[in-house]
Amino acid sequence: xxxxxxxxxxxxxxxxxxxxxxxxxxxxxxxxxxxxxxxxxxxxxxxxxxxxxxxxxxxxxxxxxxxxxxxxxxxxxxxxxxxxxxxxxxxxxxxxxxxxxxxxxxxxxxxxxxxxxxxxxx
Amino acid sequence: xxxxxxxxxxxxxxxxxxxxxxxxxxxxxxxxxxxxxxxxxxxxxxxxxxxxxxxxxxxxxxxxxxxxxxxxxxxxxxxxxxxxxxxxxxxxxxxxxxxxxxxxxxxxxxxxxxxxxxxxxxxxxxxxxxxxxxxxxxxxxxxxxxxxxxxxxxxxxxxxxxxxxxxxxxxxxxxxxxxxxxxxxxxxxxxxxxxx
Numbered sequence: 330x331x332x333x334x335x336x337x338x339x340x341x342x343x344x345x346x347x348x349x350x351x352x353x354x355x356x357x358x359x360x361x362x363x364x365x366x367x368x369x370x371x372x373x374x375x376x377x378x379x380x381x382x383x384x385x386x387x388x389x390x391x392x393x394x395x396x397x398x399x400x401x402x403x404x405x406x407x408x409x410x411x412x413x414x415x416x417x418x419x420x421x422x423x424x425x426x427x428x429x430x431x432x433x434x435x436x437x438x439x440x441x442x443x444x445x446x447x448x449x450x451x
Numbered sequence: 452x453x454x455x456x457x458x459x460x461x462x463x464x465x466x467x468x469x470x471x472x473x474x475x476x477x478x479x480x481x482x483x484x485x486x487x488x489x490x491x492x493x494x495x496x497x498x499x500x501x502x503x504x505x506x507x508x509x510x511x512x513x514x515x516x517x518x519x520x521x522x523x524x525x526x527x528x529x530x531x532x533x534x535x536x537x538x539x540x541x542x543x544x545x546x547x548x549x550x551x552x553x554x555x556x557x558x559x560x561x562x563x564x565x566x567x568x569x570x571x572x573x574x575x576x577x578x579x580x581x582x583x584x585x586x587x588x589x590x591x592x593x594x595x596x597x598x599x600x601x602x603x604x605x606x607x608x609x610x611x612x613x614x615x616x617x618x619x620x621x622x623x624x625x626x627x628x629x630x631x632x633x634x635x636x637x638x639x640x641x642x643x644x645x646x647x
Binding site for chain 1: 456457459460461463464465466476519520521538539540541542543545546548549550612613617621
């Protein structure tokens with residue numbers, strides 16, 4: 330038998346994961362107690378009756394965390410596969426320039442954050 | 452709230468477990484207790500001391516400080532149970548998933564302790580929830596808590612979890628049990644065993 334095609338390996342790993350999950354769920358379903366009471370089904374609030382809803386509004390100023398996350402993490406996600414293929418034959422200065430344009434756009438965003446002062450650690 | 456909830460039951464494999472499987476399940480359950488500490492008064496300090504370096508009940512498998520009742524299977528009531536706090540204790544005990552155990556730690560939660568004559572103290576946590584192990588003392592030494600945990604582990608080792616056992620624990624105390632006289636000097640066993 331020759332080398333196994335890589336996507337077959339991926340498929341087998343996914344199947345093994347699903348099978349493991351199902352086996353675990355089935356095992357606990359066969360073993361666990363099922364004993365609901367009215368009190369047990371109430372929402373937890375430190376032993377007292379729960380008041381209000383579960384939803385609360387977050388202040389919009391926290392958008393900066395999401396913004397910086399996009400600038401840095403999405404950036405890294407595109408840089409990593411690019412770095413593995415850059416040195417191969419067929420990729421050259423043009424590849425570098427394309428990534429440079431992408432980094433330039435991200436740099437504008439980073440400059441905005443810098444000017445707003447959110448990168449300063451007080 | 453006129454919905455009828457189903458009777459307590461355990462999974463079919465646990466109900467019909469042969470003895471070797473039951474031994475394994477009991478072993479796993481008694482050496483991985485996650486404790487929801489109900490620290491109410493001075494006994495809570497002794498509980499914390501028992502969880503720290505010198506005495507350390509983590510070596511018995513008891514993981515301290517569960518985030519809430521839903522992630523716990525052992526509740527250690529340590530301190531005076533006031534009448535104001537009693538409904539919260541009952542609610543939090545109910546919110547713990549089965550199978551669950553209760554250790555009553557200290558004189559106040561055993562029977563009211565030094566506040567046996569107070570106007571606002573619940574004289575013993577077993578008036579509202581069933582307790583498995585009582586650790587006497589005011590406050591008990593941390594070693595006493597370790598002993599109590601060992602006793603609980605022995606009790607779990609001999610246990611058979613079933614729907615009937617869970618329903619038995621939930622039965623309210625009978626009138627005869629509530630009005631029984633105090634145990635005499637030649638007394639016979641624990642004061643109020645859970646579920647009987």
